[in-house]
Amino acid sequence: MTIEISIRIGASRGLPGHMAGRTSAHYAIAPVVTAPRRSLAKRTVAAVITGALVLGAAGALNAQTLLNVSYDPTREFYREYNTQFANWWQAQGNAAPKLETSHGGSGAQARAVMDGLNAQVVTLALASDIDKIAQMGKLPADWQSRLPHNASPYTSTIVFLVRKGNPKHIQDWDDLTGDGIEVITPNPKTSGGARWNYLAAWAWAEKNGKDPKAFVHDLYAHVPVLDSGARGATTTFAQRGIGDVLLAWENEAYLALEQMGDDAFDIVVPSVSIRAEPPVAMVTANIKDDDQRALAQAYLEHLYAPEAQALAFKHFYRAWDTSAAAPEDVARFPKLDLVGIEDFGGWSKAQPDHFGDGGIFDQIYVPQ
Template sequence: MKKKHIIAILACSVMLAVTGVLAGCGGSQADKDGTLTLTNVSYDPTRELYKEYNELFQKHYQEETGKNIRIIQSHGGSGSQARSVIEGSRADVVTLALSHDISLIEKAGLIHAGWQDDFANDSAPYTSTIVFLVRKGNPKGIRDWDDLVKPGVSVITPDPKSSGGACWNFLAAWSWGLDHFGGNEIKTRAFVTDLYKNVTVMDSGARGSTTTFVENGQGDVLIAWENEAFYSLQEYPDKFELVVPSVSILAQPSVAVVGRLAKRKGHEDAARDYLQYLYSDEAQELAAKNGFRPSNPDILKRHADRFDTRVKLTKISDFGGWDAAYVKFFDDDALFDKIMADVNGNE
């Protein structure tokens, strides 16, 4: 995938992608009443989490500093969100689906090298994994990845070219293939190709795919973030079921201060506090409530009845890290593009 490494610095205010909220420029940005405004550019399935977390942090920040703070949220496909920051949206922090997207912002000169060490657990305050959401009664009998390639099964998953969650989905499927076929990549590629032949809609982001499946009624199975599946079950308890496959992947959403922009606005300290507080017990409990797996192992244990910890999880390190994974799978003319060429050539 070709990324534009362009920093668009405007003299006054820049339209924030997705939300369309204007951010002021120059100095420490505070409203006339002294309220500081932080901008968090995030990915699709974190809307509910950060709506609650922002209220929690605002209370914490006021108690700790005596000052008021408000948070502007922006959501979209993780890859698209990273590009929006590179091209001009005035983020103070990013909370994206995968570290690779933040590394692109680093390469554009907006985040310092070594940002993964700024916070605990490689700057991943919570994790998730990839599961299936099926319709009530599971009419297609979907239990594992091989059921997704059966004739007549309609699969919904977003596009890895714009969605970080979609990259996790792809690698989870690839992980099952390698496990099932004893490491045979030829058979694994054939399996993943058959899976994408059954994909009927590829939205640009994970939340768009959830909307397609849940609200628009398309597809037999949604390949989803675990937290997205929980959210759908909560909203429509009588319409869907969650299926945990035998093999998935440990998905690690990452966070970082966009140092160059936050420093220019005098927001660096507040931005760091905003991300650090994600590791507090209160925020970790909130993450669990919203379907994310807390990075604090003690708090994760408290929710053992909700999160299936028996599933076999691969890690991005098993693929050599995100740089290697992108070169092999997601860059232009890499394996995903070749698989889609095979899919489209056999329609």
């Protein structure tokens, strides 16, 4: 049983579902009681026993709470993961935890935590967003080495979403700068996810002996609308019918296919792309006691457990451990040449060079 409270600001229910995410904050409170349908008698007995237990051990069984501050497209994944983790945690002999998740743009979420949002766990789109929180001393500077795979339990990559049948014959990055092609991608200045799009284009140009700066310049000249976030760009492409190709996270592209039917769009996988690593970390400064620390630690470590990895595969992320995953979820992902952020010298170099004030991205629009 998952209770979801949605606070929708400026997006009515009459609008397409995925648009609500643009300006809304969602909180999913995951299971305090996980109750499959049982007979009334059994439920009454269970309730009485539970009541007695709660009364008997009110002090000891104080439900632990945990707030996970995440970014937009992980909403569906964490809703299921919270249920899965709560079950597992209780099976280890712990009290049912109260898990909350908040979703929004990665940068805005990071700022909220910096400004005092009491998150014990952050699961954001970019390491540089978590680095910013670390710079305030809210978590250790070496946070990314404390969990396997750069603290990224799941990864994704950047692919192309094109109109059904691929009428403009878009196969690879160089097709995007063809005559009359319109590319939809969010503004990398306001969207953390969109920085991966830009870097993937850069990586392709570099591998193919082109001047990467000239190539991204050319690419963004084909962008008619710079939305502020990834979901906004998806809406512009899918609902407004603008553009020939949407640069999207692979998991978002599959989500779009799932939600809008696969008769409208096709996914095209380019020859080169980037391994997008959305990392996770514990915000140590917001941990109030050892019990909460244990819960937060387990919450993050369990993301690497086979069943959680299977869940990530199910939600269209490229996870690491395929042992428990459904074969069709794994087979969905074609192999492709992936570069990593380390090829750009890490975020601490890539961020200021490319996306900083007056950086390479800004120079596309304002010649220096």
